[in-house]
Amino acid sequence: MSSYLSIRGLEKSFAARTVLQHLDLDIAKGEFVCLLGPSGCGKTTLLRQIAGLDLTDAGSITMQGRDITRLPPAQRDYGIVFQSYALFPNLSAADNIAYGLRGPRKQRQARVAELLALVGLEHLQGHYPAQLSGGQQQRVALARALATAPGLLLLDEPLSALDARVREHLRLEIKSLQQKLHVTTIMVTHDQEEALLMADRVVVMNGGRIEQIGAPLEVYRDPASRFVAGFVGQGNWLDATADGKGGLRIGMQEMAMPVWPGHAEQPQLQDGQPLKLFLRPEEVSLHGGDAALPGQVMASVDKLELLGPIYRIGLTVAAWNHQQLRADVTHEQLAALGLPGRASLPLSLTAARLKAYPA
Numbered sequence: 001m002s003s004y005l006s007i008r009g010l011e012k013s014f015a016a017r018t019v020l021q022h023l024d025l026d027i028a029k030g031e032f033v034c035l036l037g038p039s040g041c042g043k044t045t046l047l048r049q050i051a052g053l054d055l056t057d058a059g060s061i062t063m064q065g066r067d068i069t070r071l072p073p074a075q076r077d078y079g080i081v082f083q084s085y086a087l088f089p090n091l092s093a094a095d096n097i098a099y100g101l102r103g104p105r106k107q108r109q110a111r112v113a114e115l116l117a118l119v120g121l122e123h124l125q126g127h128y129p130a131q132l133s134g135g136q137q138q139r140v141a142l143a144r145a146l147a148t149a150p151g152l153l154l155l156d157e158p159l160s161a162l163d164a165r166v167r168e169h170l171r172l173e174i175k176s177l178q179q180k181l182h183v184t185t186i187m188v189t190h191d192q193e194e195a196l197l198m199a200d201r202v203v204v205m206n207g208g209r210i211e212q213i214g215a216p217l218e219v220y221r222d223p224a225s226r227f228v229a230g231f232v233g234q235g236n237w238l239d240a241t242a243d244g245k246g247g248l249r250i251g252m253q254e255m256a257m258p259v260w261p262g263h264a265e266q267p268q269l270q271d272g273q274p275l276k277l278f279l280r281p282e283e284v285s286l287h288g289g290d291a292a293l294p295g296q297v298m299a300s301v302d303k304l305e306l307l308g309p310i311y312r313i314g315l316t317v318a319a320w321n322h323q324q325l326r327a328d329v330t331h332e333q334l335a336a337l338g339l340p341g342r343a344s345l346p347l348s349l350t351a352a353r354l355k356a357y358p359a
C-alpha cells in the first residue's frame, strides 16, 4: 500500500503516564479509517498528534512524503471536527464556513454556497449556531472543516453528542460525502457499530497500542486478540484446557483445536493449559429434539428473548461444565428448532467456528 499518511514509532506521555506506545500506522489516499477503542486508550491523543495540537515525544508523522512531525497545525493540511461542534456563536452558518477561506469575496461566496449545498443547509445559511439543532451545527462544522479542500479530514467523535436518530442519519451522510470527495479521513470513535459501518479500515486500540488493523469484516470475523474479540461485537466465551496432543477438553468433552487468530500456527500447549474459546451468538448452530445424536452435545434452553428481527436463546451445556452460551437465530430458524426445552450443538461444526485465545 502506498501510504498517504505514515506514522512511525509515535510515542506520547503525559507526566509519568505513557499514552501512546510506539505506534505505527499507514493510511492510503482516500481511505476512511476509524480509531476505535475504549475510553482512555489514546485515540484522541493520536488524532491530536496528527493535528499537531500536542507536541510529539518520539517518532514521526509523514504526509505525502512531507515530514510534518514538528510543524504547527496551520502548516499541516487538514480540517477537523470536534464532538462539541466548536462553532463561532456570533457568526452565521455561512460565516462560520467562510472563516478559513482566503481570496476574492466572490470566490469565497461561491465556495460557501457550494459547501452549504454539500451538507444540505442552503436554507439555513443566515442562522446562528444557537438557532440550529445539534445535527445542523455538526453539518456546519463539517462544511467548515472541508472549506479549504484539505488533504486530510480529522473527526473526533463527531456524532457522540447527537441523539440516536440524528446520529444514524449523519453516519451515512458523512460516509457518502467522504466517498464523493475522496478525502482521506480519520475518525475517532468508541462506538464499534459506527466504526464497522463507516470505516474502510478499523484501527482497534487498547492501552496506547494498536491491537488490530483491518477491514470491518476482518476485525469482526477474525479478531486478532482476546481484547478485539471482546470489544468488537458480542460473543460467547468458554473455558477449556489443552489436551497436550493438539486437541482440547471442554468439561468432559474432547474437541479438535480451533484456529488461533493472530498466530501463524497453533502454539505449543501443555496438557491442562487453560484456554479461552470464542464464538459469536449468530455462529452457534443448533438442532432441535430431545436427544443428542452422535457428534452432537445436548444443551438445555434457559431463556428465549425476542430482540425484534432475531431471537436470543440462552443455553447451558451440562457436558461442558455447565457453561452457558447465547445463540442468535432468526424467527424461521427458531420455528424449525421447535423449542422450548432442549437443543443440541453439532460438535465438528462448532469446533470449526470457535476461535481460541490464550487464557
Ligand code: ATP
Pocket: 014, 015, 019, 037, 038, 039, 040, 041, 042, 043, 044, 045, 046, 190
Ligand atoms: P476518550 O474516548 O475517553 O476520549 P481516548 O481513547 O480518546 O478516550 P485520550 O483522550 O487519548 O483517550 O486519553 C488517553 C489518556 O491520556 C487518558 O488517560 C487521559 O487522561 C490522558 N490524557 C490525555 N490528554 C492529557 C493531557 N493533556 N494531560 C494529561 N493527561 C492526558
